[in-house]
Amino acid sequence: MQSKVDVAVMIGSGVPLSLRVVGKRVCWVLLVNGERRGTAFASRDEALECRAAWLAHLNGTQPEQVSRQAV
Structure with missing residues (x-):
């Protein structure tokens, strides 16, 4: 089975508190x-x-090989 690996964006209240306290209102998760x-x-x-x-x-x-091919 081939695994699917994605990057998703989270905004607003979905951003963890640790990032919100330093002013981040957006984050990315894997x-x-x-x-x-x-x-x-x-x-x-x-x-x-x-x-x-x-x-x-x-x-x-x-x-290094993957980053050039998959992004």
Whole structure:
């Protein structure tokens, strides 16, 4: 079975309190097969790096190879 790895955006009250107290009103989360994995990210770039690492792990490749192909 092929796993699906996505980055989703959360806004407003969906943003964790730890990010809201520092003024963030938007964050990004990683979804693996529709389920949230890990922490919320303050930037989309951080979430995309995590996505590349997940894809590499699932495919048995290095993250650098995946990030260029999948983003």
